[in-house]
Structures are given as C-alpha cells and as structure tokens.
Amino acid sequence: MNCNMSTTFVHSVKVPRIYKECASTVKKVLADGASFKTLVFKQNHPNVQGIYALVSETLHHCKELQSIIDQTEILIENPRFDPWLARVLITELLWGKKVLKSEAKPILTVLNYKEKLQQALVQNPDAAVDPCDKRKVKLPRYVRVNTLLTSIDEALSAFAEDGWRLLPRCYSYTSHLKTISNMGYDNFIQDFHIPEVLIFPPGTKFHDHPGYLSGKLLLQDKASCLPAFLLNPKPNSEVMDMCSAPGMKTTHLAAVINNEGKIYAIEMKDTRYRTLCEFVTNANASCVETIQADALTISPEFYPNIEYILVDPSCSGSGMVDRIEIRKEDQNNLYNRLGKLQSLQSMILNHALKFPNAKRVVYSTCSIYPEENECVVDEAMTKFGDIYNLVDLKRKLKNEWISFGSEEYSYYGDRCLYARPEVDHCSGFFLAVFQRKPKSSESEEGLNAKEENATLEQAYDNHTKNPSNGYHEQEVQNIKSEENATVVEDDQSKKKKKKRKIDLEGTEDPSNDCQPQHETIVISEENMKVEEVKPKKKKKERKIDSEMLEDHEHQSQHEVTVESEENTNVEEVEPKKKKKKKEKHIDTEEIQDSTYKHRPQHEMIIDSKASLDEQEVESKKKKKKKDKTTNLQTIENTSYEHETIVKSEENLQAQEDEPKKKKKKKKDKEIDSEEKVLQRDNQSLHEIIDGSNEAKSKRKKHKTKETDQTIEVNEPFDETFVKEKKKKKKDKREVETEEQ
Numbered sequence: 161m162n163c164n165m166s167t168t169f170v171h172s173v174k175v176p177r178i179y180k181e182c183a184s185t186v187k188k189v190l191a192d193g194a195s196f197k198t199l200v201f202k203q204n205h206p207n208v209q210g211i212y213a214l215v216s217e218t219l220h221h222c223k224e225l226q227s228i229i230d231q232t233e234i235l236i237e238n239p240r241f242d243p244w245l246a247r248v249l250i251t252e253l254l255w256g257k258k259v260l261k262s263e264a265k266p267i268l269t270v271l272n273y274k275e276k277l278q279q280a281l282v283q284n285p286d287a288a289v290d291p292c293d294k295r296k297v298k299l300p301r302y303v304r305v306n307t308l309l310t311s312i313d314e315a316l317s318a319f320a321e322d323g324w325r326l327l328p329r330c331y332s333y334t335s336h337l338k339t340i341s342n343m344g345y346d347n348f349i350q351d352f353h354i355p356e357v358l359i360f361p362p363g364t365k366f367h368d369h370p371g372y373l374s375g376k377l378l379l380q381d382k383a384s385c386l387p388a389f390l391l392n393p394k395p396n397s398e399v400m401d402m403c404s405a406p407g408m409k410t411t412h413l414a415a416v417i418n419n420e421g422k423i424y425a426i427e428m429k430d431t432r433y434r435t436l437c438e439f440v441t442n443a444n445a446s447c448v449e450t451i452q453a454d455a456l457t458i459s460p461e462f463y464p465n466i467e468y469i470l471v472d473p474s475c476s477g478s479g480m481v482d483r484i485e486i487r488k489e490d491q492n493n494l495y496n497r498l499g500k501l502q503s504l505q506s507m508i509l510n511h512a513l514k515f516p517n518a519k520r521v522v523y524s525t526c527s528i529y530p531e532e533n534e535c536v537v538d539e540a541m542t543k544f545g546d547i548y549n550l551v552d553l554k555r556k557l558k559n560e561w562i563s564f565g566s567e568e569y570s571y572y573g574d575r576c577l578y579a580r581p582e583v584d585h586c587s588g589f590f591l592a593v594f595q596r597k598p599k600s601s602e603s604e605e606g607l608n609a610k611e612e613n614a615t616l617e618q619a620y621d622n623h624t625k626n627p628s629n630g631y632h633e634q635e636v637q638n639i640k641s642e643e644n645a646t647v648v649e650d651d652q653s654k655k656k657k658k659k660r661k662i663d664l665e666g667t668e669d670p671s672n673d674c675q676p677q678h679e680t681i682v683i684s685e686e687n688m689k690v691e692e693v694k695p696k697k698k699k700k701e702r703k704i705d706s707e708m709l710e711d712h713e714h715q716s717q718h719e720v721t722v723e724s725e726e727n728t729n730v731e732e733v734e735p736k737k738k739k740k741k742k743e744k745h746i747d748t749e750e751i752q753d754s755t756y757k758h759r760p761q762h763e764m765i766i767d768s769k770a771s772l773d774e775q776e777v778e779s780k781k782k783k784k785k786k787d788k789t790t791n792l793q794t795i796e797n798t799s800y801e802h803e804t805i806v807k808s809e810e811n812l813q814a815q816e817d818e819p820k821k822k823k824k825k826k827k828d829k830e831i832d833s834e835e836k837v838l839q840r841d842n843q844s845l846h847e848i849i850d851g852s853n854e855a856k857s858k859r860k861k862h863k864t865k866e867t868d869q870t871i872e873v874n875e876p877f878d879e880t881f882v883k884e885k886k887k888k889k890k891d892k893r894e895v896e897t898e899e900q
C-alpha cells in the first residue's frame with residue numbers, strides 16, 4: 161500500500177524555514193559542488209549553527225540516505241517530493257532531533273514512512289558500525305566561557321538569542337550523559353560538573369563565532385577543564401602551572417581565582433612559550449606571570465608561597481579521540497616511548513611535591529596508559545606518601561563520576577579519575593589530586609590543611625551550583641550527607657546550605673529527571689548577545705592558532721594538532737639533544753639533592769616513619785622496588801639521557817635509605833630485572849603495549865605473573881603472610897580514608 165494514501169494533508173501549512181534552507185544548501189553542495197561552509201555562513205538565518213549541524217549531518221549520511229530512499233521507495237511513490245528536502249527531513253528523523261513537528265505535507269509524508277525508514281536503517285549495510293571506527297567517537301563540542309571576559313549568564317543568553325535551545329540541567333551525571341548523547345542539532349547544555357563549560361552537538365563550528373574570536377569563548381574539551389576545577393585554587397593565592405603551553409589550563413586557573421592572586425606559568429619550549437604568552441594576553445589572564453624554563457630547574461625554596469600546583473606534562477596523548485589507534489609500525493616504539501615519558505612525568509610530579517607550602521597538587525595527562533598515570537602516581541606516593549594524601553576523587557565527586565584508575569597498577573589507583581571518550585563523551589584523560597596531610601597536632605598548618613579539604617568539598621558544591629538554574633538534586637544530596645562529611649566546615653556555610661535545602665524542597669519536583677527549562681532562554685529580550693569584537697589578529701593567522709589552541713594536545717579533532725603532539729613527544733626525547741639534556745639532568749640532580757636536604761618537612765616525615773609498622777614499611781619498599789625495576793627495564797633499552805635520570809633517581813634513593821638496604825635492593829632489582837627480561841622475551845612487545853582489550857588483559861596477566869614471581873624470589877611465599885599483608889593494606893587504606 162502506498163503509505164501516504166491514508167493521510168489528508170493540510171496544504172496551507174508551510175515547511176519550517178530551517179528545513180528549506182538546509183535542503184537548498186544540501187542541493188547546492190551535492191548537485192552543484194558549492195562550498196558548504198561558505199553557503200551556510202552566507203545565510204541570513206538566526207540559527208546558522210543549527211543549519212550547519214543539520215546540513216553536515218545530512219551530508220555525513222549521504223550514502224546511507226540514498227540506499228534508505230531506494231529501499232523505501234519514498235521518492236518513487238511521492239514523485240513531487242523535493243528529494244533534497246526529503247534527505248534533510250529523514251536525517252532529522254533518524255539521526256537528528258528524532259521528531260518532526262509540523263503539519264506540512266512533506267513532513268507528514270516522512271512521518272508516514274517512519275517505520276519503513278527505521279527498518280531500512282537497521283538493514284542498511286552502510287549504517288553498520290565499522291569495528292575499526294569504534295574509537296572515532298563523535299564527541300560533542302565543548303566551549304569554556306572565559307569568565308575573565310564575560311559571564312556565564314551573558315553567554316547563555318547570547319546563545320539563546322542565536323536560536324540555541326538550552327536543555328535543562330540533569331540531576332545525575334548518568335542522565336546528563338544520556339542527555340548529551342541525544343542532543344538535537346540546536347540544543348546545548350551546561351556541563352554537569354563545571355558550569356562555565358557549555359556543550360554543543362558534535363561538529364558545531366565556532367571558529368568564526370564572534371565570542372571565540374574575542375576570547376570570550378574558548379574551545380576546550382571538558383576533560384581539559386577538570387584540572388583547574390579540581391585544583392580549585394583560592395583567590396589571592398599563588399599557583400604554579402609547571403607545563404603550561406598553550407595555556408588552556410593556565411587561563412582556566414586564572415578564571416577560577418578571578419585574576420586575584422598570582423599564577424606562575426612555566427613552559428620550556430620556545431615556540432610553545434610564545435603561544436602561551438599570546439594566549440594568556442588574549443584571554444585577559446592578567447594574574448599570570450609566564451616563565452620560560454624547564455620546570456625541573458625551578459627551585460622550590462624560591463617560591464615559598466605557592467600553595468597550588470598543576471602538573472600537566474607531555475604525554476603520549478593516547479586519550480585523544482582519533483588518535484588512539486596506533487599505527488602498527490609505531491607500536492614497537494611505544495613501549496620505549498612510554499618508559500621515557502613516565503620518567504619525565506615522574507620527575508616533574510616529584511619536583512612539584514617538594515614545594516614547601518604546596519597544599520594541593522594536581523597531576524593530569526591526556527593518556528589512557530597506566531604507565532603514564534597510576535604508575536607515576538604510585539611512585540610519587542611511595543616517596544611523598546608521608547606528606548600527602550591522595551584524594552579519593554570518587555568520594556570528592558560524590559559518586560557522580562564513572563571511571564577510575566586501577567589498583568592493578570597502583571595501590572592508590574582507584575582514587576584517581578579517568579575520563580573515557582566512550583563513557584564520558586569527552587577526551588580520554590587521567591587526573592590525580594595530592595593533598596597535603598593535616599598534621600597530627602592541631603597546629604595552624606594542620607588546621608589549614610583541614611580547611612583545604614573542606615574547600616575542595618565546598619568547591620564541588622559551588623561548581624555544581626548553576627548560577628542561573630538554581631541547584632540540582634546533587635546539591636540536595638550533598639546537603640543531606642553533610643552530617644556524615646569527614647571534613648571541617650564552618651557553621652555559617654552549613655547554615656547557608658540548609659537554607660538552600662529548604663528553598664529547594666519548596667520549588668523542585670524530584671520526580672523529574674531534568675529540571676524545568678532554563679530561565680535564561682525566556683529572558684532573551686535582555687539582548688545580552690556576546691559582543692562582536694573584531695579579531696585582534698588576522699583571521700588566517702587566527703585559524704592556524706586555533707588549530708594549536710583548540711585544546712591543543714588534548715583536543716584531537718584536527719590532524720595537525722595530533723601530529724604536533726606526537727612531534728612534541730618525540731622531540732622531547734630525541735637523542736640529538738642528549739648532550740644538552742644530560743647537562744640539564746645533572747643540574748636537576750643537584751636541585752633535587754639540595755631541596756631534599758633543605759626541606760624541614762622532609763625530616764619530620766622521616767621521623768614519623770618510625771611509627772609505621774615494620775612489615776608495612778617492608779612491603780611498601782618492595783613495591784617501590786618493583787616499580788623502579790619496571791622503569792629501569794624500559795630505560796635500559798633507550799638513550800643514555802635516561803640513564804642519567806635513573807642515576808638521579810638512585811641518588812635520591814641513596815639519600816633516603818640506609819646503605820645496607822640499598823645494597824639488598826640493588827641485588828633484588830637485578831634478580832627482578834632478569835626475571836622480567838626473560839618474561840618479556842617470551843611475550844611480544846606488541847601485546848604489552850597494544851591498547852586493545854585483549855592486549856590489556858594479557859598485560860594484566862603479565863603483571864600478575866610478575867608480582868607472584870617477585871614474591872617467590874624475595875619472600876617466603878606462604879598464605880598467612882599474604883593474608884596478613886592484605887589485612888594491613890586494608891587497615892592502612894581505612895586509616896588514610898579517615899585522615900582525608
């Protein structure tokens with residue numbers, strides 16, 4: 161039966177203008193070969209972004225559309241139906257908003273074919289997911305509102321004015337994720353955790369947007385906004401960003417402290433340093449002082465007032481979407497490269513943890529490899545676990561996060577956060593927060609540290625507050641769990657929260673998953689459009705910059721960026737710079753030695769170590785030794801640059817340990833190394849470094865095997881011992897959790 165025979169059409173109803181414009185653009189692009197971008201931006205339509213999104217979706221599904229149209233015979237049975245409009249409407253129904261709201265004839269025609277179209281889509285071979293494409297997750301477009309140049313409310317209103325529809329905020333992270341995966345082409349939403357981050361449909365272009373050109377809007381992936389959000393420095397404090405170019409996170413930190421205080425932004429590389437300076441200026445981050453230097457040469461004692469430090473070093477970039485598939489020929493090198501990167505990452509993180517007044521240190525990478533993440537954190541905690549706690553981010557985020565690190569690679573793995581593209585709809589990312597421990601006595605410093613714990617807790621509460629939307633369910637939960645909180649909060653803020661709770665109970669409908677439509681949409685008359693500010697630089701130059709600045713090493717949508725990240729990493733470990741680097745590392749050794757000697761806290765830690773259970777210390781040291789062995793193996797295969805690093809590590813160790821223990825350790829290390837080399841000879845390197853699940857599980861097995869063997873070699877392996885060890889580990893974790 162002809163599907164459209166059963167319906168009486170109302171001929172007077174017009175097709176919405178947006179669909180007509182999209183159809184005309186699609187026709188010009190596909191039939192006449194016109195430039196899609198030029199056409200869209202020439203259009204004098206208030207929702208040019210909406211048109212852009214729907215047209216790109218239609219073009220993207222061009223091949224599937226043709227076979228669906230052929231299969232359903234929609235155009236044969238409706239010969240007067242404009243084929244271009246049909247394509248646009250089918251796209252909207254199958255991949256876009258998934259609804260068509262109008263009584264216009266073409267729309268009713270498509271709706272009549274809905275079932276057939278959906279069936280054809282399922283059967284369509286072109287629509288099947290290419291397994292090789294699974295990592296090419298289509299991420300939404302993230303925009304950070306630069307609150308140093310505009311306000312969140314202003315930005316929301318400006319987008320509403322442009323025809324964007326702000327979706328209501330969700331009550332849980334999971335419903336937020338569901339919402340963003342189903343966003344229509346003209347929808348946007350505020351991020352669940354970070355209110356200054358706005359989320360738009362994938363592919364939304366902002367490069368010509370006046371807000372972007374004026375620096376009010378920055379194209380920064382959510383993952384890359386997590387470090388500043390979780391470091392959460394206080395206004396009027398001193399902050400150091402140790403690896404800062406191009407400055408995405410530096411400028412975000414400046415926005416968090418509202419330009420009140422001081423941020424030292426360190427960058428080693430010349431060209432990247434220049435980009436950093438330019439970016440900081442354009443973003444109006446006036447509290448930032450840029451320093452071109454190797455972070456390892458910055459003496460902690462010269463910066464006694466630094467309280468917050470961000471360590472976001474060069475990494476493999478394996479978390480970046482489109483970049484995760486490693487070319488076969490690169491895989492052999494990856495393992496070596498990871499080893500080198502891990503050494504550098506560890507050195508920078510360990511250096512940061514030596515700053516005498518650092519209260520909170522965030523370590524982050526855009527890598528998904530535990531070698532660059534949990535392993536680095538584990539090593540740092542082995543050295544600095546007496547001064548710092550590793551913040552349990554699951555608890556900090558009140559369970560409103562999904563992926564965490566693995567205990568397989570680190571004693572502290574599950575306290576670290578992972579962002580995973582396929583889960584969190586943002587770039588792959590890793591983050592750990594080190595928080596200086598409160599002193600056992602109620603000294604002033606101890607109180608400060610407690611206050612800091614409270615601040616982080618409070619920060620989360622503040623951030624989950626939507627300035628325009630009121631508070632969502634999460635906050636109500638926070639308030640409810642307030643009595644159980646282990647942190648110190650002043651009475652005043654508690655009272656404030658309670659008042660909010662009363663307000664909320666009176667106004668919200670908890671049965672709704674999402675809140676009612678945002679008010680700022682309604683107040684669009686206020687005409688708070690983002691100012692059309694002339695770009696400071698020529699557009700062409702801007703575009704080149706944008707490739708680099710678009711969250712650079714973390715945002716992967718541009719091939720150029722991807723390449724530059726790889727080059728960066730390669731460059732950093734290139735043998736031709738060995739000589740220079742060797743000198744640098746010798747310097748570093750000196751710095752490390754001296755800072756160790758001169759830091760009073762460290763002496764206190766050594767004292768306090770005495771109170772640790774002897775077995776605990778023993779097992780901790782064995783673990784440390786195991787990790788060091790892994791490092792050593794990697795380094796052995798590479799340049800002498802890394803031999804220097806190892807030497808420097810060993811020097812440090814020598815200062816910390818008694819010579820007797822050192823001797824024993826060295827011997828054990830040798831045995832371990834031999835064991836591992838033998839194992840690795842039998843296992844393909846490809847398997848160890850492959851990001852695939854299969855390889856991961858192999859790697860896991862491999863690790864477990866190593867652990868078992870280590871026990872066999874170094875300790876009498878009996879069950880009681882293992883049980884006791886596990887119990888101790890559990891007890892220690894409980895004590896640490898309480899401390900936090």
Ligand SMILES: C[S@@+](CC[C@H](N)C(=O)[O-])C[C@H]1O[C@@H](n2cnc3c(N)ncnc32)[C@H](O)[C@@H]1O
Pocket residue numbers: 384402403404405406407408409410426427428429432453454455456472473474475508712713
């Ligand atoms: C991952 S990128 C940082 C991205 C930056 N945080 C942002 O959000 O825009 C790492 C940067 O650290 C720099 N870097 C690497 N090692 C360094 C060191 N030892 N001292 C200073 N900068 C370093 C690299 O040149 C690179 O620009």
